[in-house]
Amino acid sequence: xxxxxxxxxxxxxxxxxxxxxxxxxxxxxxxxxxxxxxxxxxxxxxxxxxxxxxxxxxxxxxxxxxxxxxxxxxxxxxxxxxxxxxxxxxxxxxxxxxxxxxxxxxxxxxxxxxxxxxxxxxxxxxxxxxxxxxxxxxxxxxxxxxxxxxxxxxxxxxxxxxxxxxxxxxxxxxxxxxxxxxxxxxxxxxxxxxxxxxxxxxxxxxxxxxxxxxxxxxxxxxxxxxxxxxxxxxxxxxxxxxxxxxxxxxxxxxxxxxxxxxxxxxxxxxxxxxxxxxxxxxxxxxxxxxxxxxxxxxxxxxxxxxxxxxxxxxxxxxxxxxxxx
Numbered sequence: 429x430x431x432x433x434x435x436x437x438x439x440x441x442x443x444x445x446x447x448x449x450x451x452x453x454x455x456x457x458x459x460x461x462x463x464x465x466x467x468x469x470x471x472x473x474x475x476x477x478x479x480x481x482x483x484x485x486x487x488x489x490x491x492x493x494x495x496x497x498x499x500x501x502x503x504x505x506x507x508x509x510x511x512x513x514x515x516x517x518x519x520x521x522x523x524x525x526x527x528x529x530x531x532x533x534x535x536x537x538x539x540x541x542x543x544x545x546x547x548x549x550x551x552x553x554x555x556x557x558x559x560x561x562x563x564x565x566x567x568x569x570x571x572x573x574x575x576x577x578x579x580x581x582x583x584x585x586x587x588x589x590x591x592x593x594x595x596x597x598x599x600x601x602x603x604x605x606x607x608x609x610x611x612x613x614x615x616x617x618x619x620x621x622x623x624x625x626x627x628x629x630x631x632x633x634x635x636x637x638x639x640x641x642x643x644x645x646x647x648x649x650x651x652x653x654x655x656x657x658x659x660x661x662x663x664x665x666x667x668x669x670x671x672x673x674x675x676x677x678x679x680x681x682x683x684x685x686x687x688x689x690x691x692x693x694x695x696x697x698x699x700x701x702x703x704x705x706x707x708x709x710x711x712x713x714x715x716x717x718x719x720x721x722x723x724x725x726x727x728x729x730x731x732x733x734x735x736x737x738x739x740x741x742x743x744x745x746x747x748x749x750x751x752x753x
Contacts, residue, residue, distance in 0.1 A: 431542035432734045432751075434481040437472050439541065439735045446544055447537065449493050453549035455500065457489030457508075462540035463569040463726065464737055464749035466600065466655075470678065472738065484540025484751070485510035486572045488565040492544070498552045507571040508547055508556040509708055510536045526579075526702035541734055543753055554705050560716040566750045567715065570722045573600060575703035575711035576676075577607040582707070583700045584674045586649045588612040593647040593666050596654025597624035597635065599725055599748035600676065604653050605633050606720045616645065618662075619654075621744065631721060638662065647671060655679055664689055672696040726750040 429446045432439040447456055463486030471477045491504045500506065512534045513525035520528050537546040547556065559568045577600065586592065590613050594605045597619035605628055608615045617628045617635035628635040636642075646668035652659050655677040663673045664685070673685075673695060685697055703711070714720045726748040729737040737749035 429543040430731060431482045431538060432484070432731060433479070434472065434477050434483065435479050437475055439472070439483070439738065441732050441734070444538070444542075447542075447546045449495055449546070452546065453495050453497075455491050455496060455547050455552060456493040457487070457506070457545050457547060458492050459487055459489045459540060459542060459545055459753045460505065460565045461569055461728075461750055461752045462487045463573065464734070464741065464751060465573065466598070469738055469741060482539030482542050484542070485536055486569045487536065487540040487545065488559060488568045488571075489545065496549055496552050498549075498556075500552055500556070500558075505559045505565070506556050507559055507568050507712065508536070508551050509572045509575070509703070510534070510540075511702060512550050512554050513704060525704040531702070541731065541751055541753075543731075555708055557709075557712055560712065562718075563715060566726060566728065566752075567722050569726070569750055570603065570715060570720075571708065571712055572703070574603050574607065574715065574720055574722075575707040576600075576700075577604040578710050578714075579703040579707045580604065580651065580674055580676050580700035581607050581611050581613075583698060584649050584651075584672055586613060586672065589614055590648035591616070591646075592649040592651060593618065593645065593663075594651045594653060595619075595659050595662050596652065596656070596677065597621075597628055598653065601651075601653040602628055602631070602725060602747070603720065603722070604651055604676065605635075606631060607714070608651070609633060610714055610719045613649075616647070624747070627725075627747070641666070649674060651676060653677055660685060664695075667695060669693045670695070672698065675699045728752050 462484040468483040511531045513528040514530035592613045594617045618638045625635040649672045650663040650667045651674045727746040
């Protein structure tokens with residue numbers, strides 16, 4: 429089978445042995461498509477993965493082989509996430525499921541940028557669902573990234589009708605803005621690029637080019653979905669005293685928040701990482717109900733062009749790539 433493997437911090441398509449059950453419980457999926465996540469790109473840019481690694485986790489696939497106690501069967505088209513919390517450890521009991529050690533150890537094998545993958549029985553039982561018939565595979569691939577956004581919205585615990593500013597309108601910023609709106613928030617988005625601002629406006633959400641933002645805006649919550657160092661200063665500028673900043677991005681120079689800003693203004697700064705099984709379920713429901721619109725947000729590339737998709741994403745030529753396999 430073909431897989432896009434890491435080689436000197438770029439992805440190269442190579443042949444490797446087919447995945448088979450070989451006595452394991454679970455399923456073998458023919459991957460139909462896999463979204464390119466920003467975390468995949470960060471792992472390559474920061475040299476965080478070894479040669480031979482297969483990235484990709486936002487998958488939609490058809491079951492070709494299965495040994496499972498679930499109701500899934502061959503030919504079912506499903507979505508699944510890659511990590512599963514144990515539900516029993518102190519992290520899980522305290523709501524920090526993405527810090528669960530078991531969560532970090534579970535994965536799709538070898539990775540979504542591959543013709544075939546193995547998903548365990550645990551995946552099938554906890555984080556896999558039939559693809560809704562009214563969603564294309566490309567639309568359904570947003571199942572996991574949207575769930576990440578839903579997790580962030582829940583963690584912020586903002587009141588209904590709160591004013592929320594989303595900084596950075598890449599694909600995650602656009603998903604986050606829609607998720608906040610779906611949860612009853614008054615949302616404003618901002619970005620440096622007018623083309624991205626236009627996308628959010630076309631979805632019925634107020635948005636501005638950053639240079640045109642009114643200085644008087646004071647948000648109850650600011651969601652930082654941009655990895656720019658300047659995003660921190662922007663968040664501090666527009667959050668109201670006593671407000672919240674939700675960090676959903678990493679910055680290249682590990683910049684931090686000024687202690688005195690947090691102290692004297694009684695700000696809450698919190699992070700959010702990956703979703704729980706409940707967040708994943710909620711995500712699929714919002715997608716199927718068309719409360720979150722993702723049509724046109726991604727650009728399709730064949731597996732052989734996955735590195736080109738990464739380059740185009742980095743150069744802001746596209747919002748997001750969907751790798752069709």
